[in-house]
Amino acid sequence: MASPKFHNSFRQYHRWIGFFLAGIMAVYALSGVLLIFRSTDFLKFEQTSHRQLEAGLNGKGLGEQLRMRGFKVEQETDGKIVFPQGEYNKQTGEARVTSKDYPFPLNKMVKLHKATTNSPLFFMNIAFGIALLFFVVSAFLMFIPRALPFKNGLKIAGVGFVFAVLMVLFSS
Template identity: 30%
Template sequence: MSKDNQHKKVRSTTKIMRALHRDIGFLMIGLTIIYCISGIVLVYRDTDTFTIDEQYIENIKPNMAAHELGSALKLRRLRVLEETADTIYFNYGNYCKSSGEAVYTINTYPDVVWLINGFHKTKSRFGAHWLAVIYGVLLFFLAISSLWMYKPKSKKFIRGLVLTAIGLIIAVIALYI
């Protein structure tokens, strides 16, 4: 292969990679915005940030024992605080034994936040997991294709490699913090 043909091939590969990087990058903007919002919300999942209080009134079987309430109301972390002749008080609310009425308040995310967080919490058994896999593959492509933005021996390319190394080091350090 002549030097001129080799130069055209390199130039052609660079041109293709730049075009793909640009087009895929624009495609990924919308997905990235949703993933960013979801990620920020999940960082604060151990706080009450982004949550609302929702009150529920449910009629369940009357005269239930205190230890049955958690499963009847589908509340995993229910703790009984006090029990009187007709009322059981628990950490979310209360239950009237005679009527079977349970009134409780749960601190939860608004529906739109649950929906957005589904992107980060997708499991392989759900069809939407392919979106997460494709998103990851496309992000990986964007990271690698950015190496074709500058000539390999240019200062900007070398600076890009240094910043890439710093990013990898920060990620590794963050794993141990």
């Protein structure tokens, strides 16, 4: 059995790292809740941009130039192409594209959650995941294994684990 000093040390590390990560966790929590509504227009603002493209493009060529997911032409005439997000003038090559996006700080928070290996935020996400794993382990090392809080903690953690697995398996 580990000494009480060992358990007290883990309490201290858990507390220090917990205070440090409290702000980071708040940002992750807010961006995670925001991502739940990403398929809606919640907190998004309309932004219109004008892009100068090659003149005389057809519908397929315009879709390739704009590189928009799910692009489709609604109407095409001799002078212009209309698509759900805007229109393109065939004579001038000007495309007016309207999109909805989050304002600056919220957009950055969403990118934090969606970071890939190509982003510098990738390292922060990895470090944060490792820190959360440390919290999982250190939460159990803060108590002596024979103590009632330790035994109850194991039961509650087991219920939480089963709940999370069931939600993942049976949702959507």
